[in-house]
Structure formats: structure tokens, C-alpha cells
Amino acid sequence: MPILSHLHQLFNADTCHAYIHTLRWKDRPLQCPRCHSHDIDPWGNYHYRPGCKRHWCNGCKRTFNDLTNTMMHQSKRSLPHWILATFLLCLSCSSRRIAREVGVHLRTGYRWCWWLRNAALSYEMPRQLAGTVEADELYHTAGNKGQAQGGGQKSLGRRARGRRKKREPGRGHFDKDRPAISAWVSRQGQVVIQATKDFTVKTVQKAADLAVQAGSKLYTDSASSYRALMGYAHDFVNHTKKEYARGEVHENRAECLFSLLKPYLRVFRGVSKFNLPGYVGFFQFLRNFRQQNAFEQAELILQAALDPAIANRAKKWEFVKCFDHFDLLQTAIN
Ligand SMILES: [Zn+2]
Numbered sequence: 001m002p003i004l005s006h007l008h009q010l011f012n013a014d015t016c017h018a019y020i021h022t023l024r025w026k027d028r029p030l031q032c033p034r035c036h037s038h039d040i041d042p043w044g045n046y047h048y049r050p051g052c053k054r055h056w057c058n059g060c061k062r063t064f065n066d067l068t069n070t071m072m073h074q075s076k077r078s079l080p081h082w083i084l085a086t087f088l089l090c091l092s093c094s095s096r097r098i099a100r101e102v103g104v105h106l107r108t109g110y111r112w113c114w115w116l117r118n119a120a121l122s123y124e125m126p127r128q129l130a131g132t133v134e135a136d137e138l139y140h141t142a143g144n145k146g147q148a149q150g151g152g153q154k155s156l157g158r159r160a161r162g163r164r165k166k167r168e169p170g171r172g173h174f175d176k177d178r179p180a181i182s183a184w185v186s187r188q189g190q191v192v193i194q195a196t197k198d199f200t201v202k203t204v205q206k207a208a209d210l211a212v213q214a215g216s217k218l219y220t221d222s223a224s225s226y227r228a229l230m231g232y233a234h235d236f237v238n239h240t241k242k243e244y245a246r247g248e249v250h251e252n253r254a255e256c257l258f259s260l261l262k263p264y265l266r267v268f269r270g271v272s273k274f275n276l277p278g279y280v281g282f283f284q285f286l287r288n289f290r291q292q293n294a295f296e297q298a299e300l301i302l303q304a305a306l307d308p309a310i311a312n313r314a315k316k317w318e319f320v321k322c323f324d325h326f327d328l329l330q331t332a333i334n
Helices: 013-025 079-090 095-102 106-121 201-211 252-266 276-288 294-305 308-315 318-323 325-333
Strands: 040-046 049-057 062-065 132-139 180-186 191-196 217-221 233-237
Touching: 013 049, 013 079, 013 294, 079 095, 079 106, 079 294, 095 106, 106 276, 106 294, 106 308, 106 318, 132 252, 180 201, 180 252, 191 201, 191 252, 191 276, 191 325, 252 276, 276 318, 294 308, 308 318
Parallel strands: 132 217, 217 233
Antiparallel strands: 040 049, 049 062, 132 180, 180 191
């Protein structure tokens, strides 16, 4: 085996801990994460965790360190593992790839990826677009990947579909394993992407209300669901008449976004339709912070992961659940 078998060995544990310390406490003074007391004394190190400094809280008479109550709390893996995994996630690697390069188990890689994606989505929660917004839709094949035949979380009631899922003709639907993806792209650059069950008038209206501020200017194609939209200054180009742009009116940005989303999703070799909102949401995060490079994006995610409140919710997948518009839109319709 080569001496450098995994990338995380490039990192120095002391440097990583100093970095995480700065990242966690840069906006506020050192504080006990349990009782919020500022009466803190140093309390030595951990022999099994080089670089990690322990503190004693005089308020609650307990010790804590920089990782207490964060996403990395009680993780057996070192900080270099975590930092590198976050960086690779921002380079849109799959969880399998990350597990291989970082040197953790496949399931650890999968769990970390989803926790970190949840932390990233905490930045995308309140996003709503305004001004001039383009919209387009796409049907993406997403089946029941990962749902075990006899076990798993959801029983299929049939044989698991092969990796190469055939698509059916006509419009997609969640029940036909081809949910719709709506993209809303502001001319200022921000994007909102939603996975929805179908592309009916009611769904699109609800999706638009979530993604775009009322009264905004909306440019779309000539799909009837868009033409029925209420509350927006709407104009459209007619693709069937080979009209793709009419002065200001076009949706080329939205189409371009899909040309980036498709290869992003291809990396995962098929996704489960239950996880599609999470993947799409993380792509939205990457896109909205595209001015930053992957390390800067990773720093944003790590900063969220170091916040105890966000880390706690992220470990329960709560941010992805908020992004799951399948049920949200369904309850709105019923
Ligand atoms: Zn305390």
C-alpha cells in the first residue's frame, strides 16, 4: 500500500482544529455550549484527538471542546476526514466516491453526505426570487433506488427496477417514477429549483407562490400551466413556432440551468425519487454560491454544521424535509 493511501493524510490535525476553532467562535467569544457561561478555563487535551483542546466550564462544572453539540460531536473520525468530505461534496462527488477517497465506510459516507447537504440547505430556506424571473420545467427519471425488496424503509411490492430505468412516453408524474423539476431563475442570478409530483396548473401555481414574489415579471415557454398562472406579469415565447427569444422575453437561463443540473445528477447513477428534492436542493445551494470556489462553499457548510441548532436539525434531515415539495404541494391541493 502506498504511504499516502487516503487524501485526508495530507491535512495536519493541529491546523484543522485551529481552523475549526476560528470558524466556530469567530463571531462570538468562547462560550459553554450547554449553559452559555463565559466563565471558561483551559482543561488540557485529548490523547486520542491531537490538536483538540478541552475547556472547563465553571458554570455547569463540565468540560467541552470545539466540537461539542456540533455535527462532528462524538465522531470517531478526525477533522481532516470531515473537512475533506465536505470539500469533495462541493465538487459534486457521490457519497461512494467520497467514502473511497476519504477512507470511511460506504454507509458513513452516505450519512455524512446527507447531514452535510442538510446543513447546506439551511442557507436556502428563505430564498424567494423577485424582479424578472425565468421558469422552465423538466421531467427527471427517478425510481425507487435504495428501497430494498423485502426490507428497507418502504416495501416495493414488486421486483426492484434495474439501474437502467426505461421512461414511459408522455408527461411525467411522481407515480410513474418521473417527477417534474421546476426551475426559477432570476435575472439577478439566484435560482430556486423544486421537485414536484406533476406539472398541473395547481402544482405550478403553488410552486410559483413559494419560489417567486407576487407581482414579479415572469418569462416562460408556452406551456398551459404557466399561462394559467395568477399574480405575475407573465409573458412567454412559443417554442412550437420556433420562437426562442423575443427581445427581453426568453428562458435561456432556465434551460441553461437544466443543462448543468442533468450532468450533476448523472454522477449518482440514478437517484431515488424520495431523495430527489434533497439532491436538487443541494444543487440549488451550489448554484447560488457559485461565485465562491469549492473550499469556500465547504466553509459555509462547515460553519452551519458547527452551529448546534442547525447540526441538530440537519442530523434529523429536517432541512431536506422542508425542501420536499411532493407532500407540501399535495396537501395544498387536497
Ligand atoms: Zn456550562
